[in-house]
Amino acid sequence: MKKITIIGSGTMGNGIAHVFALHGYPVSLVDVSAGALEKAMQTIAGNLDRMIKKELITPEKKERALSAIRTFTTIDRATEDAGLVVEAVSEDPELKLSLFRQLDDLCPPDTILASNTSSISISRIAAATKRPEKVVGMHFMNPVPVMKLVEVIKGYATSGETCAAVMELAQNLEKIPVAVNDYPGFVANRILMPMINEAIYAVHEGVAGVKEIDTVMKLGMSHPMGPLQLADFIGLDVCLSILRVLFDGFGNPKYAPCPLLVNMVTAGVLGVKSGAGFYSYENGTKDAPVAGRFRN
């Protein structure tokens, strides 16, 4: 089996390494931060332990998966013999473009270069390389070991062969791949983010309170989590930046981010990662409404 190189070992990168290693692929996991790599290996081991407890895998399978992962702080040696590179570094267009230029220089000509980007155009990333037909989006969902979907994004120049190879790989990971074309937000975020934005508008206009809006969507639409709580989990800054990609990409005012969202991000209120968003996450709580705010 050809080697899989994963660049970026944060939230998504460690999950992607987990699923490839568990399905028998040799993995090279790269991060500029040695600390991030150490934390990633601990997270993977912890998540594999959870799978053992649920009797989904055996302890031997865990050990095999962990020993299939090698870690690197630079990309040069990590990309030797890679059949596929999955990039999962921070969502920064300049960082990704420069990384794809380097990958194009370093990787063998038949290596497929995939990005896990949530919102940056695959065609734009591909245009930074001399192999745009071999560049594709492989958009895993968080948490990667649990979520079944992989959105496979076909850039303007991505070949059918590249798309088919990545679809097959995703199936080998027991995921369900769905092929989509490269337009802003692809499918998942094009539909999810306007829903979250509309929920924030409903708070902003006093249509209902935070808990009430989330309850309507949970109990009325069978969503496992309300849109405002989901926004807190994704990160309000991430939601804002994806909405801006939609707004800029389509030039349509229906994607304009709600001023309340802009205000919250400006104030550093980012959701779970900052301790509060539409809910408070201090003192171990998960969905305590933020006192005195967002009243009807």
Ligand code: NAD
């Ligand atoms: P993260 O911040 O948790 O991790 C990013 C990692 O990339 C960090 O460990 C950082 O040290 C590393 N990094 C930065 N520059 C690097 C470089 N030049 N070389 C190697 N490593 C480098 O980010 P994340 O949440 O895992 O997101 C990664 C990508 O996945 C983004 O493009 C994001 O849009 C996308 N994504 C995120 C989610 C999510 O829910 N978090 C879901 C789907 C897609």
